[in-house]
Amino acid sequence: MTTCWFMWTWRNKTIFEENFQQPNNHVLVIQNFAQKIDLCSNQRLHRNFQMKETIYIGWKKPPEGWIKLNNDGACKGSGEYSGCGGLFRDSEGRRLKGYIRKIGVCDALHAEMWGMYLGLKMAWQEHILQLIVGSETKILIDMVTENCKFSGSVPILVQHIRKLLALDW
Secondary structure (H helix, E strand, O other): OHHHHHHHHHHHHHHHOOOOOOOOOHHHHHHHHHHHHHHHHHHHHHOOOOOOOOOOOOOOOOOOOOEEEEEEEEEEOOOOEEEEEEEEEOOOOOEEEEEEEEOOOOOHHHHHHHHHHHHHHHHHHOOOOOEEEEOOOHHHHHHHOOOOOOOOOOOHHHHHHHHHHOOOO
């Protein structure tokens, strides 16, 4: 989970903090942080502190042989800063690859759409054919799966997502 936390933090800072620079060696930063956590945990055990059990909720591993894409989008203020990102993980929960992108001016729903579109496009280009897509935005899922009615035309990004999903996965 440490890796996911760092990726999420760096993604948000990249989107919302104009001068943020990601570290040159991501792996080293995460390893150093994990070592400090281990050291702290060992010190607590030696001081007879009671350890609490951590229970993770909300994310489920995909079946063996499958890859799970979790994507997200966000905007700040009235949409003047928007971005999206996603993370591909295997059936053991290991991070395989990820992506982030500054979008520019748009609302949160369109940022979510961009996150899903870019993730599906990347999966197709990387020949990831056994893919489960996760999104926390029910309205986007309903739009993509045609479980909601539109007054007007279907957003172009939803059309592109549907086209990607219609490919021979």
